[in-house]
Amino acid sequence: MTVLIAGGGIGGLTLALMLHQRGIPSVIYEQASQIREVGVGINVLPHAIKELATLGLLPALDAVGIRTKELIYINRLGQKIWNEPRGTDAGFDYPQFSIHRGRLQKVIHDAVIERLGTQAVRTGLRLGGFIQDEGGVLAHFTDSRFGAGSETVRGEVLVAADGIHSVVRKHFYPNEGRPSWQGVLLWRGAAEWPQFLSGRSMFIGGGMGAKLALYPIAPGSAPDTRLTNWAIAIRVADGAITPPPVDSWSRLARMDEVLPYARRFNVPGVDVEALVRATPVAYEYPMCDRDPLERWSFGRVTLMGDAAHPMYPVGSNGAAQAILDARALADALKKADHPMQALTLYEDERLGKTAEIVRLNRTGGPERVIDEVEKRAPAGFDFIDRVISPAEREAIVRGYAGKAGFALNQVNR
16 A cells, blocks of 8 residues: 655644555655755644654754643733643653754654655646545646646555645535635744743733743753744734734735734733844734634545644644654554544544534634733732632633543543
């Protein structure tokens, strides 16, 4: 059996490693001319790190990322709403990592090249179309760099790991249209900055109109510095900011638009405005998702990652869910008697779980606790327990963890 993987992102690369571990050959076809370290910071939760650990990647992740120690929710005034230890500091068998997305991708890519060989990742090839029959799938790839030349290959299974604008998803759902955007704009960047608190701490703060995420993603050039990631999400209203097209994923942010919002946040020990000013390059993204699908698999073709379930970037779950997809799909292909049976098993395992997370993220995920506090105490508070009880805060935060599959008892069992 040979598995054709359209897309060389985190999900597609992880799938190739998982398949190799189970003795199943695969080839990745990536439309970019090379696998580059693009993007900014993300968090990868213990349930996904558990899967990467089974692939022997923990030492490489430690070399380029930060093991997250604690998460702190604050309001826009910097008052603490909730804090909790994370990863191994919370008793998990596996850490949580705050890491540059591109560096995470490179760690996985390097392992694919080392274990599967250089021909396992074919770059500069865009999936143009496919046909399938009882025996396999014939996929046609075109040269995405020069528009000339093409390659047609055959495999037993085709996996679409080609993102929110998936060619395969569009083939099966031609009338779905563009991604859904509800007016939330995201600015992101990273700069080397003096470490705050433990040097492994993460802040999420703000309110309903604007939120801030702040956390280190790599060691800095000096012992007391970190490459520090920031993200500001705002709801665009009244034409104050020109909204981007929903297909725009790499537009440069304008500092004259970002800085007024950066000044709104008071974070203990961090000058947010100065951090944003020190950032060499910042990017602007529309915060988009798509409605959950009724089905991912059609014969010998299936979807995974953002092609299957693009979600709002709250709760640290986007990359994690793609990694979990890879494990479930590789397991199903290994144990099933027929590829189509395997794709059904994979879909049964993953579709419902990810659909629930998509819906939860639309309501704010665990960060909804910040909104609840602002609704009840918009001018701040003297004592948080008088605004919202510890039990109610815990229900919001821990409830999301259980539904998203990374509660302590779920990961450690």
